[in-house]
Amino acid sequence: ILQSKSAVVTGSTSGIGLAIARAFAAEGANVLINGFGAAEDIEAARAGIEAEFGVRAIYSGADMTRPTEIAAMVAQAQAELGAVDVLVNNAGVQFVSPIEDFPLEKWDQIIAINLSAAFHAIRAVVPGMKSRGWGRIISTASAHSLVASPFKSAYVAAKHGVVGLTKTAALELAPHGVTVNCISPGYVWTPLVENQIPATMASRNLTRDQVINDVLLAAQPTKQFVTPEEVAAIAVFLCSPAAKQMTGANLSVDGGWTAA
Numbered sequence: 190i191l192q193s194k195s196a197v198v199t200g201s202t203s204g205i206g207l208a209i210a211r212a213f214a215a216e217g218a219n220v221l222i223n224g225f226g227a228a229e230d231i232e233a234a235r236a237g238i239e240a241e242f243g244v245r246a247i248y249s250g251a252d253m254t255r256p257t258e259i260a261a262m263v264a265q266a267q268a269e270l271g272a273v274d275v276l277v278n279n280a281g282v283q284f285v286s287p288i289e290d291f292p293l294e295k296w297d298q299i300i301a302i303n304l305s306a307a308f309h310a311i312r313a314v315v316p317g318m319k320s321r322g323w324g325r326i327i328s329t330a331s332a333h334s335l336v337a338s339p340f341k342s343a344y345v346a347a348k349h350g351v352v353g354l355t356k357t358a359a360l361e362l363a364p365h366g367v368t369v370n371c372i373s374p375g376y377v378w379t380p381l382v383e384n385q386i387p388a389t390m391a392s393r394n395l396t397r398d399q400v401i402n403d404v405l406l407a408a409q410p411t412k413q414f415v416t417p418e419e420v421a422a423i424a425v426f427l428c429s430p431a432a433k434q435m436t437g438a439n440l441s442v443d444g445g446w447t448a449a
């Protein structure tokens with residue numbers, strides 16, 4: 190599906206982003222991976238993609254809170270891979286706290302990484318996509334783009350914002366062969382979910398098992414976590430010819446959470 194195409198996937202050193210980068214590579218795309226982590230783990234992920242799928246994989250350590258680094262990441266992909274045909278805005282962080290205690294720097298950081306970074310990256314890739322008359326822009330939103338949960342004010346605000354940005358970009362780019370969509374997973378078992386368990390235990394005075402079963406999976410009628418690979422399969426579908434009339438959509442993969 191993605192032979193001779195190149196993709197930038199932000200926040201792809203772990204979790205959903207890494208699964209998307211690997212799924213794109215399996216379809217023949219060259220990929221730029223991005224995110225933080227131990228240098229040897231990142232290099233293992235990068236080299237693993239090249240070895241397993243026979244594509245080029247490059248890495249950018251761009252910090253999604255910094256617009257100049259986002260622009261440099263896109264320029265690096267254009268220079269080393271030739272173009273950015275597919276952009277996935279996936280980097281995201283979470284912080285759990287009652288509003289009145291919510292640290293100001295955490296609010297700014299979440300809005301920057303989970304929302305503004307998508308704007309900066311879209312802004313940088315659009316001229317190339319327009320000139321080629323083809324592009325796919327996908328953002329990882331969340332069930333929290335559709336519904337709220339207490340103590341996640343910044344995250345819920347940012348994810349609702351991603352949907353508005355997606356719809357606006359979809360309208361602007363519709364005449365140019367560029368589709369813009371988001372995917373809204375429910376709870377996916379990744380470090381992002383695992384790391385918020387202690388704070389949720391504290392804010393709600395619950396045990397670890399209670400957080401997993403009564404808070405996280407309580408929201409999901411299937412009583413199962415979504416897998417990163419299931420999210421990645423939707424991203425691949427959005428790049429396929431079958432999806433070319435899908436734009437401005439927000440695709441739920443949440444075990445029925447937002448049906449309730």
Ligand code: NAD
Pocket residue numbers: 199200201202203204205206223224225226251252253254279280281282302303329330331332373374375376377378379380381382
């Ligand atoms: P994760 O913690 O496994 O991965 C997050 C990635 O973002 C990592 O590669 C990390 O290094 C990177 N990152 C963090 N801060 C960054 C920064 N400033 N600059 C660049 N990269 C940065 O989390 P995940 O669960 O795979 O989350 C990926 C996306 O999916 C996020 O947008 C998240 O909000 C969304 N999401 C996750 C779930 C879930 O249940 N896990 C559900 C819905 C949506």
